Every structure is written in C-alpha cells, then in structure tokens.
Amino acid sequence: MQFFDLHSDTLALVGENDFFSPQAPINITYPKLLRGKVAVQCFAVCVPQTSVDSVLLGNEFIRRFDRITSEGNMPVILSADDVASASAQKPSALLALEGADMLAGDPDGIFRLYDKGVRLMTLTWNNSNPFAGGIGENAAGLTPLGRQLVANCHKLGVVMDVSHLSEKSFWDLTEVSPCPIIASHSNARALCSNKRNLSDDQIKAIAHLGGTVGINLYPPFLSDSGTAVLDDVIRHIEYMAALVGTEHISIGTDFDGVDNNLPRGIASPVDLPKIVAELCRLGYSTDAIDAICYGNAARVFTQVL
Numbered sequence: 001m002q003f004f005d006l007h008s009d010t011l012a013l014v015g016e017n018d019f020f021s022p023q024a025p026i027n028i029t030y031p032k033l034l035r036g037k038v039a040v041q042c043f044a045v046c047v048p049q050t051s052v053d054s055v056l057l058g059n060e061f062i063r064r065f066d067r068i069t070s071e072g073n074m075p076v077i078l079s080a081d082d083v084a085s086a087s088a089q090k091p092s093a094l095l096a097l098e099g100a101d102m103l104a105g106d107p108d109g110i111f112r113l114y115d116k117g118v119r120l121m122t123l124t125w126n127n128s129n130p131f132a133g134g135i136g137e138n139a140a141g142l143t144p145l146g147r148q149l150v151a152n153c154h155k156l157g158v159v160m161d162v163s164h165l166s167e168k169s170f171w172d173l174t175e176v177s178p179c180p181i182i183a184s185h186s187n188a189r190a191l192c193s194n195k196r197n198l199s200d201d202q203i204k205a206i207a208h209l210g211g212t213v214g215i216n217l218y219p220p221f222l223s224d225s226g227t228a229v230l231d232d233v234i235r236h237i238e239y240m241a242a243l244v245g246t247e248h249i250s251i252g253t254d255f256d257g258v259d260n261n262l263p264r265g266i267a268s269p270v271d272l273p274k275i276v277a278e279l280c281r282l283g284y285s286t287d288a289i290d291a292i293c294y295g296n297a298a299r300v301f302t303q304v305l
C-alpha cells in the first residue's frame with residue numbers, strides 16, 4: 001500500500017529544519033516519507049496576504065521546494081506520466097498554491113507559477129482575495145478576475161482545490177469546472193460542524209465531477225470536541241463512503257500546518273498505515289483501501305494534468 005498525501009505545510013518549516021534529518025522536529029521529513037510509503041507528497045505554498053508580503057514569501061517557499069527536491073533527488077510531479085511513474089521507493093513531490101494571494105490580483109501570473117511547477121491551486125486561504133471569497137469571511141464568490149484565473153488553470157491543467165473556499169466560491173467553481181476538482185484537506189460537516197468542513201451537497205458535487213476529498217487529520221476538523229483519535233479519522237471515511245462511495249475519498253494530512261495537534265497515535269507519515277490496518281479490520285477491500293490511500297488522487301491528477 002502506498003500513499004498520496006494531498007496537503008502539507010512543510011514548506012513553512014524547512015527554512016529552519018533539515019528535511020533530510022531523521023531527528024528534525026517536523027511531521028514530514030524525507031526519511032519519514034520513505035518509512036510511511038508515501039509515493040506522492042503535496043507541498044503547499046501558503047502565504048495569505050493578511051500577514052505578510054505574499055509575493056516575497058511565496059517565492060521563498062518555492063525556492064525551498066526546489067532545494068529539497070533537488071537535494072533529495074525527488075521526482076517532481078508535472079505531468080500524467082510523472083503520476084504513472086511515482087513510487088513509494090522514491091517519493092515524488094507536487095507543488096501546490098494554497099491561496100492565490102501571491103499572484104497579486106494578476107490571473108496571468110499562474111503561467112509563471114505553472115512554469116515553476118505549480119499543479120494544484122486553492123484560490124483562497126481563509127481570507128478573501130481579488131479572485132474569490134474565502135471561508136473565513138464566507139460572503140463573496142468568484143470575482144471576474146477569479147473566473148479568468150480558473151480559465152487559465154483549466155487551460156494549463158492545474159487541479160482546482162476547494163478547501164478554504166467560501167460556499168459561494170465553491171458553487172461558482174463547480175459550475176465552470178469541466179474536469180474533476182478536489183478538496184485537499186477538508187472533512188464532513190455532518191460529523192464535525194467546523195466551517196472548514198464540507199456539507200453533504202458539497203461532497204456530492206465533488207464526487208459528481210469525478211473528484212476526491214482529502215481527509216484532514218486536524219482534530220478540530222475531525223470532532224466537535226476538538227480532540228480526536230484514529231477512530232475519528234475512520235468515522236469521516238465511513239461517512240463519505242456511505243454518501244458517495246470509496247472512489248471519492250483520499251488523504252490530506254495537513255501535517256506541519258497544525259502545530260503538532262494531531263489525533264493520538266498519529267504524528268507523521270510513518271503512522272498512515274494505521275489507517276490501512278483499521279479499514280482492513282472493518283472489511284474494506286484492498287482495492288477500496290488502495291483507492292483511498294492513493295488511487296483516487298492519482299486518478300484526478302492523471303486526468304487533469
């Protein structure tokens with residue numbers, strides 16, 4: 001069994017931590033990707049305009065991505081062929097933009113970032129920006145600039161990610177999507193009422209477009225109590241499996257974006273096989289488990305890239 005992790009914030013932490021050291025106090029390191037059998041790891045550039053110079057810091061995060069992939073000789077996922085040749089023996093990296101703030105309102109800026117390797121894009125973080133409304137404010141939908149940016153992403157073959165979007169932005173995006181979309185790191189709102197989670201109708205819409213939802217391991221998104229164990233992760237998988245089937249569920253850990261606030265017993269990619277063991281015990285077929293851990297995400301990227 002191998003894994004495709006749709007979301008991490010590790011780029012925020014590899015400025016001061018050694019990605020290749022087994023001792024580095026971060027969730028994701030190269031040795032832990034290998035031990036956890038992660039074949040594809042997404043690395044998000046998350047630089048919302050609210051607090052920082054998003055252009056400057058975004059470029060710094062992309063330099064960090066270039067540095068770890070070249071130092072580690074990690075394959076970078078740029079095409080469907082790259083997805084086909086990805087292997088847990090040699091983890092691949094995929095560059096994601098979480099919030100388009102660093103485009104500074106220019107929808108054509110994505111052409112430059114595509115050249116730098118971006119293949120997954122969330123239009124907003126929680127804040128709204130010139131392209132769309134974010135879930136933190138939850139009012140606006142896609143703006144005319146946002147619609148241009150989405151059209152550019154479709155032209156280039158960049159997967160659109162709805163995690164963090166306002167509900168209006170979500171529905172605006174589904175209306176213009178000719179291809180699968182994903183929610184890289186969001187759970188079911190029916191089980192945990194956090195607004196970052198998805199309603200049943202949203203999960204069904206993602207499934208209808210052929211997309212997939214990455215289960216997020218952050219306890220406040222897993223349980224209204226704010227604390228969580230492995231069973232809470234499984235509960236969200238079982239809920240979505242009953243709602244739309246196992247072919248629309250993936251993993252989006254949010255590792256290194258949650259201040260080590262994780263379900264008991266899960267601290268890094270090394271613990272991901274615990275999800276497999278529990279799904280096995282519950283009687284899920286090997287095919288279904290492989291789809292959740294890897295195949296569904298690989299299908300979407302293969303189709304869109």
Ligand SMILES: [Zn+2]
Nearest residue numbers: 098164185257
């Ligand atoms: Zn996020």
